[in-house]
Amino acid sequence: MHQEGLFGAGQAQPATPAGSLAGADEAHEGQPLAVRMRPRHLDEVIAQDHLLGPGTPLRQLVEEDQPMALVLWGPPGTGKTTLAYVVSRATQRHFVELSAVTAGVKDLREVMERARRELVRTGTGTVLFVDEVHRFSKTQQDALLPGVENRWVSLVAATTENPFFALISPLLSRSLLLTLEPLDSDGIDAVLTKALHDERGLGGTVTMEDDAREHLVRLAGGDARRALTYLEAAAAAVAGTNGVITLEVAEKAVDRAAVRYDRDGDQHYDVASALIKSVRGSDVDAALHYLARMAEAGEDPKFLARRLMILASEDIGMADPSALQTAVAAAQAVQMIGWPEAQITLAQAVIALALAPKSNSVVKAIGAASQDVRAGLAGAVPPHLRDSHYQGAKKLGHGSSYAYAHDDPRGVVEQQYAPDSVMDKQYYEPGTRGAERDYAERYARLRKIIRGE
Numbered sequence: 001m002h003q004e005g006l007f008g009a010g011q012a013q014p015a016t017p018a019g020s021l022a023g024a025d026e027a028h029e030g031q032p033l034a035v036r037m038r039p040r041h042l043d044e045v046i047a048q049d050h051l052l053g054p055g056t057p058l059r060q061l062v063e064e065d066q067p068m069a070l071v072l073w074g075p076p077g078t079g080k081t082t083l084a085y086v087v088s089r090a091t092q093r094h095f096v097e098l099s100a101v102t103a104g105v106k107d108l109r110e111v112m113e114r115a116r117r118e119l120v121r122t123g124t125g126t127v128l129f130v131d132e133v134h135r136f137s138k139t140q141q142d143a144l145l146p147g148v149e150n151r152w153v154s155l156v157a158a159t160t161e162n163p164f165f166a167l168i169s170p171l172l173s174r175s176l177l178l179t180l181e182p183l184d185s186d187g188i189d190a191v192l193t194k195a196l197h198d199e200r201g202l203g204g205t206v207t208m209e210d211d212a213r214e215h216l217v218r219l220a221g222g223d224a225r226r227a228l229t230y231l232e233a234a235a236a237a238v239a240g241t242n243g244v245i246t247l248e249v250a251e252k253a254v255d256r257a258a259v260r261y262d263r264d265g266d267q268h269y270d271v272a273s274a275l276i277k278s279v280r281g282s283d284v285d286a287a288l289h290y291l292a293r294m295a296e297a298g299e300d301p302k303f304l305a306r307r308l309m310i311l312a313s314e315d316i317g318m319a320d321p322s323a324l325q326t327a328v329a330a331a332q333a334v335q336m337i338g339w340p341e342a343q344i345t346l347a348q349a350v351i352a353l354a355l356a357p358k359s360n361s362v363v364k365a366i367g368a369a370s371q372d373v374r375a376g377l378a379g380a381v382p383p384h385l386r387d388s389h390y391q392g393a394k395k396l397g398h399g400s401s402y403a404y405a406h407d408d409p410r411g412v413v414e415q416q417y418a419p420d421s422v423m424d425k426q427y428y429e430p431g432t433r434g435a436e437r438d439y440a441e442r443y444a445r446l447r448k449i450i451r452g453e
Helices: 057-063 080-090 105-122 138-149 169-173 185-197 210-220 224-237 247-253 266-280 284-296 301-319 322-337 342-355 361-374 436-451
Strands: 069-073 094-099 126-131 153-159 176-179
Touching: 057 080, 057 176, 069 080, 080 126, 080 153, 094 105, 105 126, 105 138, 105 153, 138 153, 138 169, 185 210, 185 224, 210 224, 210 247, 224 247, 266 284, 266 301, 266 342, 284 301, 284 342, 301 322, 301 342, 301 361, 301 436, 322 342
Parallel strands: 069 153, 069 176, 094 126, 126 153
Antiparallel strands: none
């Protein structure tokens, strides 16, 4: 079993940080229900089977007490701190917890040096748990590297942010990345059931009706800690009564579900991505759901408007050229209105864009043209298209044979516009949906006249 603090008996131990896992074995009634119900062994952990099954790296690291460097990535309430706690119980190493919110480079270097000395002196390693490691600056993350590289510490770092963005590459490359998933409804239900009956929890002192249980499961949104917090509030509401948590009690105890979305975190990008893909896929209702989630979380409406303007060209384009006008008008309205009224304008734009015919011909066309330019197919501008408005231009032959399109009754003339290197290229491939059917016919007619076909 791990020793609290960094040093063994006979040496001064550093004070246990606030919220430290050290000493958490002794659960007491004054602790929050979520803390009292924290699993003590891997086998008590609910869900995350992809990380905890037989033969998985995490189970091997814990059961064989091997040196390790783990990055635990997942939304709140999925068990990151729990797994760190289980590691601390299973290992024979000293356990130290630091919070990235309060710890600085000096604290990290002090921990690393003490861990190194203890390893040399007694052969006993140290488990260092860093919560919210994404809050560390690059310099602070750099300070972790010597201890990880030399195995002075076994690092367990928890983050709700995408580690490929939040962590420096040297630290990530030296760590085993474990992704935790939100608990499904069955997992949350199992958490609640255990808390209702376990002696560390409510010990059977209250019961809960099925519709109340379903309500709490739904509001938890895959967050086990939130589910237990809601249950604790509901249990307190029936204390001294018949001890039955009804749907009415649950609803009063939990005013409303907090939106599970951090507009400054990784979910910001996930929900935004889901919004755009739902509009692209023409699912109006799903798109409105994600828009509502972002609005409720206080998302910047200008960010949403920018994304819709990009989508209007990227995913609708010539199938409905008015889609861009709709998106731009929504963006202008957002600037003048602001929240909360702007969500109505954005909702109108989202509905219009989701219902519009789709085409990605615009983004494919510019992509193909850019690829040729990067490949060196720039070519010289044909002489008759070059600027002829400066002295000496005519002597160079610039513009001398240029055919003015407005002089032709059709408004288009046979003439070379593209450089020789891309003369035969066709970048724009019209689609067949919406207005682009008409544009396809016009494009074909114009191309034949211009090229004299």
